[in-house]
Amino acid sequence: MPIIETKKLTKKFEKMIAVDTLNLQINEGEIFGLLGPNGAGKTTTLLMLVTLKPPTSGTATINGFDIIKQPDKVRKSIGIVFQDPSSDEILTGYENLKLHGWLYDMPSDLREERIKEVLDLVELTDRKDDRVKKYSGGMRRRLELARGLMHHPKILFLDEPTLGLDPQSREHIWKYIERLAKEKNMTIIITTHYMEEADKLCDRLAIIDKGKIVVLGAPKQLKKDLGGxxxxxxxxxxxxxxxxxxxxxxxxxxxxxxxxxxxxxxxxxxxxxxxxxxxxxxxxxxxPTLDDVFLHYTGRAMREGTPEGSWAEKMMHASEKT
Amino acid sequence: MSELKGIYALWYRETKVFLRERSRVISSIINPLLWLLIIGGGLGSAVSFGGVNYQTFIYPGVLIQTALFSSVFFGVYIVWDKKVDFMKEVLVAPMRRTSIFVGKILGGSTDTLLQILILFAIGFILTFVGVMPGLHLTVSSIAISLAFLLMTTIGLVSIGLILGSQMESPEGFQLIISFLVFPLFFLSGSLFPITNLPNWLAPFIFMNPVTYAVDGIRTILIGEQEKVIVGAIQLSPMLDFMIVTLFSIIMIGIGTYAFKKMKL
The missing domain is CATH 3.30.70 (Alpha-Beta Plaits)
Structure with a gap:
């Protein structure tokens, strides 16, 4: 039985259909990617799966629980790293992590151990007692990631996890994600518009465009299917x-x-x-690359324009100036 | 158990943030001082009610005013939480919405009570130097007043949380001040006695739950000891307390519902 199954999951906004009768099955322990340009419906899909946005129609089950009827149980099985910052600026990095540990009911020794571990991972150990207000955009992003990874949920959602990070920290994060999937048999769902990230990390991925799945498969197979x-x-x-x-x-x-x-x-x-x-x-x-796969199935290039409206990149620019 | 830890987490966050935001703490001291010293001093040179001077008369009202402003405002900070997405982190955590609401109430009430304690200290000093004669600040009168204020605060924080959970942008703040906070304050008998009110005004005042909080605290801090009518409706404090409690219970009920329906 798949650990995540969406059944005709649909989200309509006033004029547009953000997610269009999505049917997906994700297996336990796999790293699954949702790949697509901005506005394809990736984040909306994720927000519905984590019970923050109600679907217009259709539903999904996560770890056997229905996202509409049993949201409390769904929330107990998952963790998420949001695309936008959701830390408290007035608290320190460490305090934000501690708060997260409490919210997720972690025993205190495990909590402290994990805080240490994730702070090391994102290289924020020496800044942990500074208020988040004083962090740069990239540091906030890393803190966000540390927090989402901290409680080792059964299913982890990552919304553009490495957006705005430098290549080196990106590598670190990828390695950690791969390790989590392998060692903890964690199921990880990643949205991204970085082809490289999807290619390197995902066991399988779905290319999404205009709210629909265009094609689904293992990155290698998708590239091979293009025929040379x-x-x-x-x-x-x-x-x-x-x-x-x-x-x-x-x-x-x-x-x-x-x-x-x-x-x-x-x-x-x-x-x-x-x-x-x-x-x-x-x-x-x-x-062929995944870009070609996307191009082949949609007739458009994926890299049209830069990701607009992404806070992390804006912040990166802002912090570079100062 | 997990719910309690979550509630503690939310309380911890609110309290930390409050104590770190100096401007909020400072304004919570300055504002009541302005009322007591300037309005109280200015008007007090011309009027006095119920055998005590005007400053003494409005002191219970200023306590309530602090509770009112800080509580309702605390609620609308939720709009900020939504804006910076902190709310998402909380809403996606494995906690019941009711627990989130409870955590928020506790956090908001703590903020407000800390301000009230400062105000009691100020009251003590002003009484000591003779500005507010007739004000009876004893351990027991302060304790009973705190119980009153806590109960009122819980209801008022709930109002704030209800509004905050439904609002989408901070632009509505100003409307809430004009249409809710000020009317609740002015119509509570904080600043004037409500014994001989014009007919059209009286119903508004008696419908206002804040009136009963003012009445109760005024009786405890002034009336009982002075054995005088201090311009309030002079229900027994017990009855006042029951009305305020009823108000808070209703607000908690509505608030819990509003939180369950809250959208991002």
């Missing part, structure tokens, strides 16, 4: 008919104004392709 390598051509005019005659090309699509070809063993066919298409400006060969 990708050649990307930039040119003013291409002889597409000539390309279509080449039987080993599995797919021809336009990507962001350029042409993408999918084929196996691209390097050995490159010369022939270049011969037939005519004059080109640039060419690129690579193995």
């Amino acid at each position: 390598d990708i050649i990307r051509l930039k040119a003013n005019a291409l002889d597409l008919d000539a390309l279509k005659k080449l039987s080993y090309i599995k797919d021809i699509s336009s990507c962001e104004g350029e042409v993408c070809l999918t084929l196996e063993d691209a390097s050995s066919h490159l010369q022939e392709i270049l011969n037939v298409v005519g004059k080109i400006e640039s060419v690129e060969i690579r193995s």
